Amino acid sequence: MTNDKTPVSVIGVGRLGAALAAAFLANGHPTTVWNRSPEKAAPLAAKGATVAGSVAEAVAASPLVLTVVLDHAAARALLEPAVGDLRGRTLLNVSSSTPDDIRKLAEWVTGHGADYLDAAVMAVPQAIGTLDAQVLYSGSAKAFERYGTELEILGTTRYLAADPGVAELFSMGLLSAAYGTLFGYMHGAALLDSANVKPTEFLGLAVQWLNGMLAFLPALSKEIEAKDYTGGDSSLEINLHALRYIETASHDAGVDPGFVLPTLKLVRRRLEVAKPTHSVAGVFETMLGRS
Ligand SMILES: NC(=O)c1ccc[n+]([C@@H]2O[C@H](COP(=O)([O-])OP(=O)(O)OC[C@H]3O[C@@H](n4cnc5c(N)ncnc54)[C@H](OP(=O)(O)O)[C@@H]3O)[C@@H](O)[C@H]2O)c1
Incomplete structure (x- = not known):
């Protein structure tokens, strides 16, 4: 044969x-x-x-x-x-x-x-x-x-x-997005653990919430491509407050705040060159070292 x-x-x-x-x-x-x-x-x-x-x-x-x-x-x-x-x-x-x-x-x-x-x-x-x-x-x-x-x-x-490097670059982009989601979920579950809420009790709301967040990605991508950060649904100021609350709440609950600190740092750096009312999407420029 x-x-x-x-x-x-x-x-x-x-x-x-x-x-x-x-x-x-x-x-x-x-x-x-x-x-x-x-x-x-x-x-x-x-x-x-x-x-x-x-x-x-x-x-x-x-x-x-x-x-x-x-x-x-x-x-x-x-x-x-x-x-x-x-x-x-x-x-x-x-x-x-x-x-x-x-x-x-x-x-x-x-x-x-x-x-x-x-x-x-x-x-x-x-x-x-x-x-x-x-x-x-x-x-x-x-x-x-x-x-x-x-x-x-x-x-x-x-x-x-x-x-030839582009397939790995896509892989790393996808993995980075996944790490943000999975480790963020674990940080949230750790916060709730301090009030004896089990991860399985947190799960349903977390999935619903994250699906809503995914629907936000097209608008975020458009803002970044247009390089126009004057509008947007979510300001730097609001996100600075939210991240600081999470940092403090983590300390208060005895949870390591390590997951949120790099994001807080990026938002603070962006605020050195952008207005508090400008969109949080401008952090993209900070990530690329443009601001
Ligand atoms: N598993 C996944 O889900 C997955 C998904 C995507 C990509 N990958 C990638 O695919 C690759 C292989 O992953 P895997 O899951 O198959 O890992 P694995 O089960 O640990 O197998 C590793 C393979 O690499 C060989 N190897 C390691 N170091 C070597 C060396 N110095 N010289 C010669 N052979 C060596 C091992 O040989 P021995 O048997 O002799 O140790 C084995 O054949 C990795 O780069 C991984 O990142 C894996």
Whole structure:
């Protein structure tokens, strides 16, 4: 029986790499795997994967090579001895790193004659292979088009930019927004804990409130893009008061105010150059170091 599906190699089969390799196997792609700790490759071998004896062997086995390890440095260190085999192939790096480190990795890879594509996986490994797995791509548009069918196996694909660092930049923007929400929720739950209110009692109102806040994002984005902070629904003054109340209430309740302090600092810095009645959205300029 012949298989005309693109061979794929996955270097690094920890939690995420194993899920990606399993998705390719489930869709009939000849799949070669390599992992620093060889025992992690065994369950994939049982599903039909070929276990490479070295990184170079894994690279040579497929035109599409994935690196799914700790970070850019681990990926590069693994690929160094196999760099001669990279020419003419596509490296799809799924390992997270900062955008600048990803750009340096991409430059090194393309300098050795390979196409570079970066993937930021906005999903847990269990979601891989379903449309719930959002996978963001940046780097070679040619490679993204060539391997479109293969990439669709992994989840919902979105190509963002030729700049290879942009997928990670989106990932970090989304994570930053998520951290603000989740840690803010925990701070609120800690405040309520001081009055013996359980998180599950706080939850319903918090979800309703946060959904309302999300509806505020389009107006906030418009204000920022127009760079007009004279209007808006929420003034610097009002937010300064609210944040100071939260700081004081935290101290009074014996709760660490650490979560709100950086935001309070940003609002105070903005107030050094903007009127108290101006919109709180102007803090965006302070974040960019423009004020
Ligand atoms: N899991 C997720 O939900 C998720 C989602 C999005 C992005 N990511 C990113 O995907 C990457 C892998 O995550 P994971 O969840 O699969 O982590 P994991 O389960 O901890 O696996 C880490 C993998 O990296 C390998 N590794 C680590 N350091 C290495 C080194 N110095 N040299 C060679 N191999 C090394 C490990 O090899 P050993 O088995 O030998 O230790 C293993 O294969 C990370 O960059 C992570 O940020 C993960």
